[in-house]
Amino acid sequence: MESHAIAKQKTASAYNAAAELFDHPANTFWSRFGNNTVERLGLTTGDKVLDVCAGTGASALPAARKVGQAGRVVAVDLAEKLLAIAEAKAAAEGLDNLEFRADDMLALGYPDGYFDAVVCVFGIFFVPDMSAAVKELWRQVRPGGRLAITTWGPDLFEPANSALWQAIRNERPELYKKFNPWDRISTPEGLSAMLHEAGLTDVDIVAEDATHALSAPEDWWVLAMGSGYRGTLDQLNGEQLRKVKHANLQHLASRSVDEIAANVIYAVADKPLADSAACADIG
Secondary structure, three states: OOOHHHHHHHHHHHHHHHHHHHOOHHHOHHHHHHHHHHHHHOOOOOOEEEEEOOOOOOOHHHHHHHHOOOOEEEEEEOOHHHHHHHHHHHHHHOOOOEEEEEOOOOOOOOOOOOEEEEEEEOOHHHOOOHHHHHHHHHHOEEEEEEEEEEEEOOOOOOOHHHHHHHHHHHHOHHHOOOOOOOHHHOOHHHHHHHHHHOOOOOEEEEEEOOEEEOOOHHHHHHHHHOOOOHHHHOOOOHHHHHHHHHHHHHHHHHOOOOEEEOOEEEEEEEOOOHHHHHHHHHO
């Protein structure tokens, strides 16, 4: 298993590089699924929320709107450039109830039960030990509070994804990945098993079949360069990158592909109030 330190460095590097295209109009799915996750949490005015792997605010900003001035949202990400975009968007909207932290979600230092809700959208799979990461997030949820984990479902970005990796394999076989980090939790059963390892048993899991529209094959390339795939694509030299792009877009154009799979799995866990009673008994 890759160390947490190496995984952190790779993730930060990839997403800082991708920041310039992360909020491109071709990449609206970040906002779409971030909003959907927040809607499932049932936040109320005054709530304190922790949003890790916050990116450019796809879930942090809607959470801030929900909790209002009496509430607080802490948005955490490893990529400083993504957070800078989120902070600018919050300022433009007049949202001053957010705090932005470029930090490791496993070392934030908040007390047990500090937050009413903790959110992680498309990020838990970047930590080599996912169940350990969930335990740390769960620790910071108050009794009666909620944890939301959103991840990718099966066949992500197909048919474009397979064509991309085949093109990469043709140029640089050593960069080819047979699986993605989210594959282990890309089914409700897999996600449930991982959460159960972390000690979460009362979890509502909903799989959503979704697609992402492409107005042209070029939209797919913008998506790839504005996502975590950037970490691999930046390892290609100029000619290799040109060939991969050409092969990938030609594949989509020849098949008149105008949408790709963007299946999602939402998990929301309620922390039992019994935890509070247990603490009172101990006191």
